[in-house]
Amino acid sequence: MIExxxxxxxxxxALGLVLTPGxxxxxxxxxxxSQGRRAGMISLAGxxxxxxxxxxxxxxxxxxxxxxxxxxxxxxxxxGACYLLWLAWQAVRPGGVSAFAPQTLPRDPARRLFAMGxxxxxxxxxxxxxxxxxxxxxxxxxxxPVWSQSLILGAVQIAVALLVNALIVGxxxxxxxxxxxxxxxxxVQRLLMGTVLGTMAAxxxxxxxxxxxx
Numbered sequence: 761m762i763e764x765x766x767x768x769x770x771x772x773x774a775l776g777l778v779l780t781p782g783x784x785x786x787x788x789x790x791x792x793x794s795q796g797r798r799a800g801m802i803s804l805a806g807x808x809x810x811x812x813x814x815x816x817x818x819x820x821x822x823x824x825x826x827x828x829x830x831x832x833x834x835x836x837x838x839x840g841a842c843y844l845l846w847l848a849w850q851a852v853r854p855g856g857v858s859a860f861a862p863q864t865l866p867r868d869p870a871r872r873l874f875a876m877g878x879x880x881x882x883x884x885x886x887x888x889x890x891x892x893x894x895x896x897x898x899x900x901x902x903x904x905p906v907w908s909q910s911l912i913l914g915a916v917q918i919a920v921a922l923l924v925n926a927l928i929v930g931x932x933x934x935x936x937x938x939x940x941x942x943x944x945x946x947x948v949q950r951l952l953m954g955t956v957l958g959t960m961a962a963x964x965x966x967x968x969x970x971x972x973x974x
Contacts, residue, residue, distance in 0.1 A: 762909055766898040770913045773894050774920040783884045787876070788925060792932040795867050800929035802870050806877025808922055813882060814891045815914035819907045843885045844961035852954035890917060 778785075784807055792800030868876070881887060895917065899909045928935075 762903050762912055763900070766900065766903075766909075766913065767916055769898050770895060770916045771920050774890065774917040775924065777886050777890060778921045778924045780886075782886045783880050784886075784925065785928060787880045788929055789932045791873065791876075792929050795873075797929055797932075799868075799873055800932065801926070802873040803877035804922070804925050804929055806874040806879075807881040807925065808918070809874075809878045810881025810884075810887070811914075811918045811921065814887055815911065815918065818891050818895065818910040818914055838965065841961040841965045843889065845958060848954040848958040848961065852951055 788800055788803055788807070791803045891914065895910065895913050898913055899906055903909055
């Protein structure tokens with residue numbers, strides 16, 4: 761049986777990642793402001809499908825590859841940490857742009873909105889890091905089959921991510937207007953996000969665990 765600490769750990773990590781600016785957040789905010797909340801929610805459905813693809817890959821034993829080739833796992837963690845540090849720098853650097861300063865996007869039909877949400881999530885390095893480097897650290901060989909633990913932990917991540925992203929879609933316009941007229945708040949938001957990303961990168965680099973085998 762999965763320990764509560766593992767569930768809580770995944771939930772906290774998922775919350776930290778979903779609250780930091782990245783491809784998903786920037787696309788959903790831009791799409792919502794450009795085309796409305798309905799378009800944002802359809803795009804979010806595509807993002808949810810992308811989570812399903814990653815969850816399926818994790819549950820079918822993709823982490824076993826990293827158990828067999830520990831160098832590959834170490835390389836992934838280093839690459840993931842470097843990406844998080846790059847995101848942190850983009851957030852705090854002079855002239856950095858907030859996720860709530862969106863680009864204007866053309867109006868697209870529902871099918872394309874869904875597809876763009878799916879592709880954006882599948883190509884999001886943060887999600888790959890979450891499933892291939894972070895979640896395996898909370899899997900315990902003595903807590904049951906690895907595939908079932910991966911499903912449960914992945915479901916926790918998806919629930920947190922979808923809830924937060926739905927709130928972002930629902931409030932994107934209001935938050936963008938609020939922050940747009942308050943440059944100090946924008947700087948605070950960027951500094952906070954940069955700190956969270958930098959901390960997660962440091963934890964990823966200093967972790968010495970290996971993924972459990974299937």
